[in-house]
Amino acid sequence: MTSSDTLKAAVFGLGSMGGGMARSLLRAGLDVTGFDPSADAVGQFVTDGGKGAPSAAKAAEGADIAVSVVVNAAQTESVLFGPEGVAEALPEGAVFISCATMDPEKARALAGRLEATGRLYLDAPISGGAARAATGALTVLASGSHAAFQKARPALDAMAAKVYELGDAPGTGAAFKMINQLLAGVHIAAACEAFTFAAKQGLDLAKVYEVITASAGNSWMFENRMPHVLAGDYKPLSAVEIFVKDLGIIHDMARDARYPVPLAAAALQMYLAAAGSGMGRDDDSSLARIYAQLSGTSLPPPQG
Secondary structure: OOHHHOOEEEEEOOOOOHHHHHHHHHHOOOEEEEEOOOHHHHHHHHHOOOEEOOOHHHHHOOOOEEEEOOOOHHHHHHHHHOOOOOOOOOOOOOEEEEOOOOOHHHHHHHHHHHHOOOOEEEEOOEEOHHHHHHOOOEEEEEEOOHHHHHHHHHHHHHHEEEEEEOOOOOOHHHHHHHHHHHHHHHHHHHHHHHHHHHHHOOOOHHHHHHHHOOOOOOOHHHHHHHHHHHHOOOOOOOEHHHHHHHHHHHHHHHHHHOOOOHHHHHHHHHHHHHHHHHHOOOEHHHHHHHHHHHHOOOOOOOOO
16 A cells, blocks of 8 residues: 555544554555543653644544543534534545444434435444554444445454444444443452452452352353452542443333343442542452442542
């Protein structure tokens, strides 16, 4: 590929996920311009070899592929159609890859609005965490038109180890992601409940971790999150507020569908308790601290 036909990509959101994804695009040889409200995040991306822009619209100019790594539907709508929106700044025929977790109905609505302007929309929520984002090993749960997948393929290949093509209609990827988030949110809450209960019994937590991770009661979330509790390290790799949002979406979807989600509803209350206690921006393993506070249980002291 010559310099004249190098694909141009724009990334909106250079946080723990978007920053890693943008750097994965760079490693794959794309010409990448990033935007983030944090000037420090943009500056670091430039230091690492990317380009920076003062607004999302400026980043989108001339881009073949735009990757939006923001928190929710409202932020995605702002990126697309806000005062500095990219919908008109992107060239016609460009693809907008939406990675935010959102209600499927909102994904369908945003896709319809953008596609009416002659741009493509790929509903592509992500899973895997910051470490996998940094190494281009994410899982992408995507749905959209054949043309959107074709246009997005170079970026998807650079950012993900697994890309699931889940249908030709935006919104399907979002629905799959919400099923994943229901399970993830409940599993984290269950892991924190069990681990803190072990502490209440006076058990050696390091040995509990060793035994459970070799037993049938293990889960990916137990294995991944409980080392944070053991170390007292609650730096946010995935913040409590993420599951306040996502389990809240699930609760709303279930109410509309007249479908009971008692386990997700109970887990949501624990995330709300953690957020209300000032832990909203801390790692989601902070639910263990809420269980400890409620029960008078001692956990390894938080770092810092």
